[in-house]
Amino acid sequence: MVSIKTVDVVKRFGNVIALDRVSLDIKHGEFFTLLGPSGCGKTTFLRSIAGFELVDEGKIYFDDEDVTYVPPHKRNTGMVFQNYALWPHMTVYDNIAYGLKVRKFPKEEIDKRVKWALKLVHLEGFEKRTPHQLSGGQQQRVALARVLVIQPRVLLLDEPLSNLDAKLRIEMRAEIRRLQRELGITTIYVTHDQEEAMSISDKLAIMNNGKVMQVGDPVDIYFHPKNPFVADFIGQGTFIEGDVVETDDFLIVELEEGLGRVKAVPSRKDVKISVGDKVLIAIRPESFSLTQVENSNAFKIKIYHVSFLGNIKRVQATSNSKKFLVDVDPSVKLDIDDEISVYVPYSLTLAIKV
């Protein structure tokens, strides 16, 4: 188990910059997730940690050891591939024992450790099966056992749940987290599914176009996005640009499209916003209410679509051509073209510096 540190890592594929000066610190035993749209560089980063991509610039450290030029088979990482990559010409037992045989463990020791790994992933008795006799979830477990059995310094998971159906995905998510806690192993997890990322991680890095946009724990990132990309990518919301005209207890922001002035709070305490700055006002759908509360901004909106999602109704509406996304209680009766007033507390009206 190690901490991982990258310093200004750059990776280019031809003219495309896949990683643009990526510096990340991942602590001992942390469950760290890379989240971003496809093509943002998250998989390239994971493959650079495993050593499958040689970075063009920058350094990669496992604890204090510089592993930048260490070939992949000497890094002792455990990577689980998106398609599991189980060897079709070997049994489950041989798949799991492979890394131990490479390390020239004695036969009894191999036997003992493979048994341990199979127990860890709840697959006792599957030794003699071949990969194509297993279900997707079972293949996933074998892939996990195969890397855990060598006791890697870091566990690398590349969208490991994307090939599973929705129910199994949630089950395996919990299973992976259980294993990680039980072994206390440093883990880097790559996904494009923000819900998955939020639910599983200690810490997240949001990436876009090869750059790290923000690093933080899930709560921090959801409620205190650092920039418009993160606010937009994580969760949903209503986004309106405006200019800061006054700073007091609250920021007073003149909104575009003649939507008037609102009072707002900076999304992050560490970002200083002053008069004249351009900001993006971001409001989460659940922050709105239909009844007036104290210290809240009010908007008049016209509904153009209502979708019933079970626990809530999600209203899509406009005000002076800006789009609003508002969650309401499913029992409320609403119709298309209704004009209603909605309210949002100043404290949940987030201003993000553009």
Next chain:
Amino acid sequence: MAGITERISKELSELRWHFDLLNWVQLFSVLAVFTLFLIVPVLTIVQSSFIYQGSFSLYWFQHILQDPLYLPWKGVGGRLFDIIEYTTQQGKEVILFIEGLDFGIILNSLYVASLTTIFSTSIGFLLAFIFARYKFFGQEALRIILLAPLLSTPFVGAIGIKKMITSEGVLNTLFVDILRIMPFRIELTGLSAVILVQTLLFYPIAFLNIYTSIINIDPSLEEQAENMGASGFYLFRTVTLPLSMPGIEAGALLVFILSIEDLGTPIVFRGSNADKLMPVYIFRNMFTPTGTIKGDATALSLILLLISATIFIVLRKYISLRRYAMLTKGGVWRPRRRSLRPLTTILVYILCIVILFVALLPHIGVILLAFAGEWPSGELIPTYFTLRNFVKLFTEPGVLRSILNSVVYASVATVLIIILGVSAAYLVSRVKVRGMELLDTLVTLPIAIPGIIIATGFFLVFIDTPLSPLVWGAPLLIMSYTVRKFPFTVRAVFAGLEQVDKSLEESAINIGASRTKVFFTITLPLIFINILAGGMLSFIYSMSEVSTGIVIGDANHNDAPMTWKMYDMLFKGFGGSFVAAAMGVMLMALQFIMIVGSNLLLRKRAVALIGI
């Protein structure tokens, strides 16, 4: 200074990261073999073409460019056709004698290859379009039968067809004497016979390439065009034809190269103007009476090389290993096929039967010859049948010896091709270092280099070494097979590698196995089938290699392979061609077994394997 050292150490670290010891061994063995047995011989030809009486000179080229033997300075010779009348005991006979015009050696080669290409591609396209776009009864069976000519080497086919198309041959006997539906005899010989035989032998190559590319057109592209109102010939001209161009071009270029370098077909028509083609002329006039290589032969080789190299550069677009892998990955969708109405089906059948009848003439001829006890000209079939010719394969010392030679050489060459081929394919497919495209080019290059040139180059380079073919034929024959058949078989391995998901190897590396370990425990077992199929093809291609076999074999008859023996027997007077035909039938049977075997191993992928 510090910057440079840092840079160098970084580059070295990167190289160390990319290459395992195994990769270095693989790279150097492939490079060593190709340098010694391909690059050096070819460069030596270039060099010696410019040397006259010990110093640099353009003498040989001036000589070639001025001599009416090579270019038509004294006018066009030969006859396109001629009508000969003569009287026999039965009365007057008329023969339409078709030979083809003689424009000198260089232009002859060019126009024969061009016409062969045009005819092969036209037949190939017509058939490919019908088979790719329409559904009819018996389609699959018919498609496989139409590929039958692939089963024979040009040499074997030419022996068979010669018996058919002479004035006293089987066809004239059948149509003039027996059926009496033709008023006069037609004799095909010389360059026109070469064009006919080559067309029949090479159209399947055009067919396979074009068929594969039509099958791989995404059906939605045509459907979209129809959706927007295009149909019939307009749809064909604007969408289908442009999209199948890669296959048409690749097939045509490959046929051109195969035709211009073909030695096996024209030497069968010895004594006609088929002698005036570049490979034949080089073969016949390579040595001076003192045993050294003639300057005009090497200069002519260089001209032939320049022509095929030019074609190769154009073809290069289509024949890299990568390109090939792309083609094989296509075809996952269901191709658009329409059912034919019964009447049209009958028309298609008539067309196929006509093509098939003509295309199988060489095979029928060879098989009849092989079982013939005696076959005087003017007889439709041999006077009696016998197995004597096959018995001779095992009883006549010279014949048996040549067969055993061929088996040994082809086996060793196959082992070499597999070891080097797996290495080259693995490097091109897996090691991502700048310059690997050059390796890809290098290993596909032999397609462009006529066998006669490899053979000439070998003589020039090795004549005074222990590897001299005059002393010992085996080493250079084996190496010529290895180099020449390399591109065709390395594809099978490369295709297999591209179908193995890279993550299967990466996951093994990830848990601690070195590249070498992964290569032997993961990669090789997963592509075993492809290696086996590739090996079978290498073996049979090597057994049937004509041009280097004849040229090198001619220098040392004891060590000569069976293709040389066939050539030798063919012109050795009475009965020789029967045994040669029996050897041809044996080769065809072997080819049939190997090709069907590798087809079964590779299933659908095989279609693309034999083509480009």
